[in-house]
Amino acid sequence: MLKFEEICELVRLVGSTGVARVEIEHGGTRIEVEGRPQPQVIVSPAAGLDSAAVQQVVLPSPAAPDTAVVDDEDSVAGDHHLVPSPIVGTFYRASNPESDPFVKVGDEVRVGQVLCIVEAMKLMNEIESDVDGTVVKVHVDNGEPVEYGQPLFTIRPTR
Amino acid sequence: MLKFEEICELVRLVGSTGVARVEIEHGGTRIEVEGRPQPQVIVSPAAGLDSAAVQQVVLPSPAAPDTAVVDDEDSVAGDHHLVPSPIVGTFYRASNPESDPFVKVGDEVRVGQVLCIVEAMKLMNEIESDVDGTVVKVHVDNGEPVEYGQPLFTIRPTR
Amino acid sequence: MFSKVLIANRGEIAVRIIAACKELGIQTVAVHSDADRDCLHVHLADQSVCIGSPFPVSSYLNVSAVIAAAEITGAEAIHPGYGFLAENAHFAEIVRDCGMVFIGPSPESIRTMGNKSEARRTMAASDVPILPGSDGPLENRKVALALAGEIGYPVILKASSGGGGRGMRLAWHEGELVSAYDSAAAEAASAFGDGTLYLEKYVEKPRHIEFQILADGAGRVVHLGERECSVQRRHQKLIEESPSAALGSELREAMGRAAIAATKAARYVNAGTVEFLLAEDGSFSFMEMNTRIQVEHPVTEMVTGVDLVKEQIRIAFGEPMSIPKRRKIRPNGHAFEFRVNAEDPETFAPSPGLIEELTLPGGPGVRVDTHIYAGYSVPPYYDSLLAKVLVHGADRAEALIRSRRALEMFRIKGVKTSIPLQLRILDDEDFLAGRIDTHFMERFLG
Amino acid sequence: MFSKVLIANRGEIAVRIIAACKELGIQTVAVHSDADRDCLHVHLADQSVCIGSPFPVSSYLNVSAVIAAAEITGAEAIHPGYGFLAENAHFAEIVRDCGMVFIGPSPESIRTMGNKSEARRTMAASDVPILPGSDGPLENRKVALALAGEIGYPVILKASSGGGGRGMRLAWHEGELVSAYDSAAAEAASAFGDGTLYLEKYVEKPRHIEFQILADGAGRVVHLGERECSVQRRHQKLIEESPSAALGSELREAMGRAAIAATKAARYVNAGTVEFLLAEDGSFSFMEMNTRIQVEHPVTEMVTGVDLVKEQIRIAFGEPMSIPKRRKIRPNGHAFEFRVNAEDPETFAPSPGLIEELTLPGGPGVRVDTHIYAGYSVPPYYDSLLAKVLVHGADRAEALIRSRRALEMFRIKGVKTSIPLQLRILDDEDFLAGRIDTHFMERFLG
Numbered sequence A, B: 001m002l003k004f005e006e007i008c009e010l011v012r013l014v015g016s017t018g019v020a021r022v023e024i025e026h027g028g029t030r031i032e033v034e035g036r037p038q039p040q041v042i043v044s045p046a047a048g049l050d051s052a053a054v055q056q057v058v059l060p061s062p063a064a065p066d067t068a069v070v071d072d073e074d075s076v077a078g079d080h081h082l083v084p085s086p087i088v089g090t091f092y093r094a095s096n097p098e099s100d101p102f103v104k105v106g107d108e109v110r111v112g113q114v115l116c117i118v119e120a121m122k123l124m125n126e127i128e129s130d131v132d133g134t135v136v137k138v139h140v141d142n143g144e145p146v147e148y149g150q151p152l153f154t155i156r157p158t159r
Numbered sequence C, D: 001m002f003s004k005v006l007i008a009n010r011g012e013i014a015v016r017i018i019a020a021c022k023e024l025g026i027q028t029v030a031v032h033s034d035a036d037r038d039c040l041h042v043h044l045a046d047q048s049v050c051i052g053s054p055f056p057v058s059s060y061l062n063v064s065a066v067i068a069a070a071e072i073t074g075a076e077a078i079h080p081g082y083g084f085l086a087e088n089a090h091f092a093e094i095v096r097d098c099g100m101v102f103i104g105p106s107p108e109s110i111r112t113m114g115n116k117s118e119a120r121r122t123m124a125a126s127d128v129p130i131l132p133g134s135d136g137p138l139e140n141r142k143v144a145l146a147l148a149g150e151i152g153y154p155v156i157l158k159a160s161s162g163g164g165g166r167g168m169r170l171a172w173h174e175g176e177l178v179s180a181y182d183s184a185a186a187e188a189a190s191a192f193g194d195g196t197l198y199l200e201k202y203v204e205k206p207r208h209i210e211f212q213i214l215a216d217g218a219g220r221v222v223h224l225g226e227r228e229c230s231v232q233r234r235h236q237k238l239i240e241e242s243p244s245a246a247l248g249s250e251l252r253e254a255m256g257r258a259a260i261a262a263t264k265a266a267r268y269v270n271a272g273t274v275e276f277l278l279a280e281d282g283s284f285s286f287m288e289m290n291t292r293i294q295v296e297h298p299v300t301e302m303v304t305g306v307d308l309v310k311e312q313i314r315i316a317f318g319e320p321m322s323i324p325k326r327r328k329i330r331p332n333g334h335a336f337e338f339r340v341n342a343e344d345p346e347t348f349a350p351s352p353g354l355i356e357e358l359t360l361p362g363g364p365g366v367r368v369d370t371h372i373y374a375g376y377s378v379p380p381y382y383d384s385l386l387a388k389v390l391v392h393g394a395d396r397a398e399a400l401i402r403s404r405r406a407l408e409m410f411r412i413k414g415v416k417t418s419i420p421l422q423l424r425i426l427d428d429e430d431f432l433a434g435r436i437d438t439h440f441m442e443r444f445l446g
Helices: A004-017 A051-056 B004-017 B051-057 C011-023 C040-044 C063-073 C089-097 C107-114 C116-125 C141-151 C174-192 C249-265 C297-304 C308-317 C396-408 C419-425 C429-433 C440-445 D011-023 D040-044 D063-073 D089-097 D107-114 D116-125 D141-151 D174-192 D249-265 D297-304 D308-317 D396-408 D419-425 D429-433 D440-445
Strands: A021-026 A029-034 A041-043 A081-084 A089-092 A114-120 A123-128 A133-138 A151-157 B021-026 B029-034 B041-043 B081-084 B089-092 B114-120 B123-128 B133-138 B151-157 C004-007 C027-033 C047-052 C077-079 C155-159 C169-171 C197-201 C207-215 C221-233 C236-242 C270-278 C284-290 C334-341 C357-359 C366-370 C385-393 C411-413 D004-007 D027-033 D047-052 D077-079 D155-159 D169-171 D197-201 D207-215 D221-233 D236-242 D270-278 D284-290 D334-341 D357-359 D366-370 D385-393 D411-413
Touching: A004 A029, A021 B004, A089 C063, A114 A151, A114 C063, B004 B029, B089 D063, B114 B151, B114 D063, C004 C011, C004 C063, C011 C027, C011 C040, C011 C308, C011 C366, C011 C385, C011 D396, C027 C040, C027 C063, C047 C063, C063 C089, C077 C308, C089 C107, C107 C116, C107 C284, C116 C197, C116 C249, C116 C284, C141 C155, C141 C174, C141 C197, C155 C174, C169 C174, C174 C197, C207 C249, C207 C284, C207 C308, C221 C249, C221 C297, C221 C440, C236 C297, C236 C419, C249 C270, C249 C284, C270 C308, C297 C308, C297 C334, C297 C366, C297 C385, C334 C396, C334 C419, C366 D366, C385 C396, C396 C419, C396 D011, C429 C440, D004 D011, D004 D063, D011 D027, D011 D040, D011 D308, D011 D366, D011 D385, D027 D040, D027 D063, D047 D063, D063 D089, D077 D308, D089 D107, D107 D116, D107 D284, D116 D197, D116 D249, D116 D284, D141 D155, D141 D174, D141 D197, D155 D174, D169 D174, D174 D197, D207 D249, D207 D284, D207 D308, D221 D249, D221 D297, D221 D440, D236 D297, D236 D419, D249 D270, D249 D284, D270 D308, D297 D308, D297 D334, D297 D366, D297 D385, D334 D396, D334 D419, D385 D396, D396 D419, D429 D440
Parallel strands: A041 B041, C004 C027, C004 C077, C027 C047, D004 D027, D004 D077, D027 D047
Antiparallel strands: A021 A029, A021 B029, A081 A151, A089 A114, A114 A123, A133 A151, B021 B029, B081 B151, B089 B114, B114 B123, B133 B151, C155 C169, C155 C197, C207 C221, C207 C270, C221 C236, C236 C334, C270 C284, C334 C385, C357 C411, C366 C385, D155 D169, D155 D197, D207 D221, D207 D270, D221 D236, D236 D334, D270 D284, D334 D385, D357 D411, D366 D385
């Protein structure tokens, strides 16, 4: 029967070709690999569209590492709001080591309230909330470096 | 039983041709590959699209050249039989320039009957029919070079 | 040696710098915009930091984001590549002020050479031949007219802080100069925030010849021969080669001496390029100095065997250049560079998009520097350079033949490229004979 | 020059030969099996002919199909590459009989050098040093025992028509030789259809050093220096380099003279390789001559600048080699070749499959010869060579550092490759110091 690597290869193949299902039965062994329903894709190309562009939509390529997929479950839940870092720097939860954090999980925050500081080039940049709501998660530890766009807080907005 | 590479090729073929289902059963082995209905793609022109997001959906795998798609309509019709050239060489319809062709369109042929000659290295190789039937097409002109596997004749087999 | 270097760039030059760092045992930090997460330099570097949105001003031109990225990753030095922040003296200064090393010349050298009229004055004071013209910025139109009358028409007005043709005007007689002056000043003011102009004698059919120089902290300055860059369209180079068909050994030596003198006059340390205009009569004059590594640097690497980016890093670290003192650098064979741009070869319209298929040429004498791969999407935000095809041959004839076959073996689907245009240039009799000047492309396309 | 050449091969060498033909202005015909329709050589050639089913015996080894393909396309010459029909004297003869040119030596030279014991005899008669051993095929076991007693143990039995280790037996004393003789003869008979054996003194820690030679129809024979090929596993070379760390200029000259003598003794014309065993004491002896272009030929191209495949074609056409008569060929710098195979780096199991992603290294001193691309499926029918990574540096130290970064920048997904193994070898102290012999890999893997 198939070797493990071959089964893996099969799984990859099904994942990448958009095939719906593969079933192999041989000498008492049965292997079934089922693809995932294709999402309906809406693509808005910036420029003139041609048939090649339509074709592009069909297959996820093995070449496309899915780094753009948001890997944090909080961000996909509809009623959660993510505060990303607008700059590169070092994340601080308080204005100085002796102070309390600006906010902690469970705190109510209002638009414009300072959530944290991101230091870059010795400048302390205060990051403010852009919604009213409750802090449900702090994504970064105090003193850690953050990238542009990196999630800092998850806030559940007030309805 | 098919070899693993052959199964993979099958999966790719199903994925790339849009065929709905292939099932092979032979000596206790069963292989089933199911394609999927082509996704509906809605494309609407608008600017400002996040390019990373497009990338996920995009990509026709450069990996799937569709050479395996049969490009000759005669060969797909169920009741037509294709006689390919078993060797590389030059195609001759008659045994010498003065003679009549071995066969012409409309002729009835029987298994083992000589259809043509393919000359390679000064050797005249007689190509025989492997079915009983009627010649419906001659694919190559007299004196033309032919490749291995190139279609020579289409024969409609006798029922 | 540095233990970690941040590369403040993207594309093929970021990949090229990573290669040099790897050979020197240096850890690398890539920075990238939101649009460049899948760029090869991000995959190849040891660390990466997203520094901003796709627009260059928010990411690759964002000084504080780049500095912050270096700080949070503990990089000791920053290599700016070319373009973006490479010739920004202010950035070089901040890097230094933050206790890091800028891999390039000093902010002072960048500033001196960045101001074209100041550069002219510095060169004149060091006996580097310059075109007849103004000693510094022109005070007004009247001064310009008097000077033009003295040196004779045609003359050309250029922006003191300029580049890329903006603020530039050609005048064949006094009437044209009168009308050109104000519009040039206005264009310069709006493009560079500096409306001052300088004036030079106009050379009619010049070649663009540049000399690669290396200068280290120990005061040693060498040149590594010339690059012929006359094949350009709207000041964008398309094909470069070394050596130039126009230079005999005497002229090469004279120009090389001038390049070294120019470098010394600017108290320049690191790799740099001195550009000259070479007139039909064999006279040459200083045009400007590029204070960075250039796109076409591999042409020189192909004929000298010197790894220029490694030399840049060594020199920035304070080491002497690695070229043996007694070694006379002589070009070995002949090299061409073809810039493969994502653009329509007829209309020159940019052609971003998905690279669906790609095979690169290999075989003897061929080097390809690139960041693209099958499955990569060329974003519309940045310049259109996809790859540089470098070709080396025993002589110009072999290099030309090899160039053709290398470009023919470069297979790409999904975007249009400049390759068909370059293949047509390789059929041009004047190009094949080396009869080129900076107007070659106008004639060729005309 | 020929106007059209058929390439009777596939993979990277077919692509390499197409490059050479393009540079010589020759039209190319690719042949391919049913499984290779999407191979790069098919895309790059001017014409292509499908010659049979995926199994080599029906396609690439199918003499009449190859000849017929040449006939129907009007090719004037056939380049066999390496492997397949490259050292088949019968094929070379048929090509000649059909009025075409075989790009390689004469059938007679192939035959002489293909029969290993006859080659030994030819060399001995021309004062090329050979190992003590039999003058030709051994008549029987008794003769073998007598001879071994004379020259001293250890001795090695080899198949007259052999290669690749089959029919080969090592004997450390008389008892072993007695038992080895019959099994070696049987293995040789079944593998090569020729059960005759010859016997040689066994060298314990030899290096495999080979000399590249070129010989033209005008009687000129030159050598282009050596390649060190000791890093091999089961007679499969993994890494080659030039120059060898073991050769001083005196030894190089002596071995080069012997290689030229061997070539002349075989009345050999075209490119070829003379293989020597180099013992620890610096003595060397002729092992065999490869009558074809070799996989590792680019190593020599990197250090000499000579395009060996173009020379092959020129010589086959009847032109003299293009190397200037007075030019002394001296290696410039140092080069390595890494054979990137589709195989598990631990178990060496073949790893065919779809190449999902691919980026190749560029930058200074790196050349990649390959036929693969993202989207290509490596078929299971042929050898596992995916690509050759060639690296050049000013000296061995730079070439070693550059090798590491080139292999690190070679990114491939979908198949396993030998790169992780080669990166580990680049960490080995003995390898780094050049202390290698043909048992290196056994020790390394042991």
